[in-house]
Amino acid sequence: MANETDIWRPGSFTKNFSWGKPSAGLSELHEIIRLGFTNEMKDVPREEFRGRVRSSGRPDYIPINFFLFNKTVDGVNLLCADELVFQALNYSHSPRFDKLALFAFILSLAGRWTGARAEQRRPALWANAYVKEHIAGILNWQTKLVSADDIENFVKGDPRYRAETTRKLATNLNYLFIGGRLSEMDSARIERWWVDCLFLALDRIVEDRLLDRKATSPSDYGRHLERYGFMELTGKATLEKKLAIKHLVNLYDACGGRSRFSEKATKERTGMLLPDIQFFVANDPRPRGAVHMTNPRILKSIPPACAMLAKYAGFDDLSPDDLEEFDLEEFVKRKTQAALNRLKKENIEPSMTAEQLMKLMRGE
DNA sequence: TATATCAGCAATTCGCGTTC
DNA sequence: GAACGCGAATTGCTGATATA
Numbered sequence: 001m002a003n004e005t006d007i008w009r010p011g012s013f014t015k016n017f018s019w020g021k022p023s024a025g026l027s028e029l030h031e032i033i034r035l036g037f038t039n040e041m042k043d044v045p046r047e048e049f050r051g052r053v054r055s056s057g058r059p060d061y062i063p064i065n066f067f068l069f070n071k072t073v074d075g076v077n078l079l080c081a082d083e084l085v086f087q088a089l090n091y092s093h094s095p096r097f098d099k100l101a102l103f104a105f106i107l108s109l110a111g112r113w114t115g116a117r118a119e120q121r122r123p124a125l126w127a128n129a130y131v132k133e134h135i136a137g138i139l140n141w142q143t144k145l146v147s148a149d150d151i152e153n154f155v156k157g158d159p160r161y162r163a164e165t166t167r168k169l170a171t172n173l174n175y176l177f178i179g180g181r182l183s184e185m186d187s188a189r190i191e192r193w194w195v196d197c198l199f200l201a202l203d204r205i206v207e208d209r210l211l212d213r214k215a216t217s218p219s220d221y222g223r224h225l226e227r228y229g230f231m232e233l234t235g236k237a238t239l240e241k242k243l244a245i246k247h248l249v250n251l252y253d254a255c256g257g258r259s260r261f262s263e264k265a266t267k268e269r270t271g272m273l274l275p276d277i278q279f280f281v282a283n284d285p286r287p288r289g290a291v292h293m294t295n296p297r298i299l300k301s302i303p304p305a306c307a308m309l310a311k312y313a314g315f316d317d318l319s320p321d322d323l324e325e326f327d328l329e330e331f332v333k334r335k336t337q338a339a340l341n342r343l344k345k346e347n348i349e350p351s352m353t354a355e356q357l358m359k360l361m362r363g364e
Numbered sequence: 365t366a367t368a369t370c371a372g373c374a375a376t377t378c379g380c381g382t383t384c
Numbered sequence: 385g386a387a388c389g390c391g392a393a394t395t396g397c398t399g400a401t402a403t404a
Contacts, residue, residue, distance in 0.1 A: 010376085011375090011377090012375070012377085014378070015377070015378090015389080017389090059389095065375095114397090115375075115396095116397090117396075117397080148387095163377075165377080167387085168377090175388095
């Protein structure tokens with residue numbers, strides 16, 4: 001890995017993508033992912049994806065070499081159906097998708113395919129370093145100070161960057177930052193896009209390690225997120241986020257990692273972890289919500305078959321409609337009222353300790 | 365069998381005309 | 385005047401063939 005991170009090359013990124021108007025965000029990418037995967041949550045051969053995209057007359061290298069993850073199975077190059085694809089297929093284009101996609105780009109884990117050069121496995125390390133070292137490290141997420149000039153200065157002076165031109169890369173990256181809504185990523189609070197980014201990061205890190213035949217133990221998920229700078233890449237670091245990572249790592253593990261997208265694997269996993277409970281999937285194919293009992297900001301959209309596993313990990317289950325209309329204030333009010341009613345019903349004595357009270361409020 | 369060379373080809377990178 | 389985006393030159397990978 002030492003060599004890979006030492007060399008930065010622009011790859012096809014200097015060949016412009018033609019994103020359209022900045023106000024459209026990354027909707028072109030959203031569209032191409034849907035087209036390339038034909039709305040199916042299954043790994044797709046790279047050549048099939050390219051064929052579908054080519055017939056639309058759109059460029060293909062930027063999505064497949066920078067935003068998606070590549071791997072080879074039995075000699076066939078595949079693009080992985082991961083969290084980014086899940087979000088693209090299940091939801092119409094939104095600012096939430098734009099930030100998740102931008103995160104996929106700056107995380108810069110694109111995997112390997114036949115013909116790829118070694119450095120393409122981390123195709124945008126210049127963007128990764130600019131965010132980690134410069135935006136997070138120096139600007140403290142004052143994204144108003146981000147500009148093409150600033151990016152150009154950053155790469156120009158860096159010996160890791162190997163290319164003839166810096167201007168085109170800088171203007172293109174700045175353009176991508178606008179489309180990907182970098183300015184909305186400075187938030188200190190937990191938002192849904194951030195939660196999605198965490199799942200995507202784990203999908204990619206685990207797959208990347210598999211390329212080197214390394215398995216990843218769920219107990220190491222947190223450590224790996226730290227190693228890849230997850231917190232620095234996704235806005236201001238806070239204690240709330242730190243605590244949330246623990247809960248979300250549990251949820252990710254409970255749901256089975258990337259096998260959460262397979263109903264068959266999820267059924268098997270449910271049988272293993274919850275042997276006394278009958279497996280059941282709601283008829284509605286839309287994603288459900290998993291909201292953590294200690295902090296309703298920790299809200300994740302998951303495949304419907306994972307609902308029971310989410311409960312096992314300490315999350316409440318939300319129907320697809322409740323997930324879409326989720327109102328934080330209202331949810332907290334309702335939960336508090338329910339807890340108070342329970343207190344009344346159980347004739348709670350005033351001598352109860354705060355700890356006991358909290359326990360009861362959580363429904364334990 | 366292992367290594368070197370090379371042609372063919374796909375992908376990357378940059379220049380330049382066009383557009384804003 | 386700057387930057388977008390297309391076209392094409394250049395780069396570098398792969399696999400075939402030659403050589404030791």
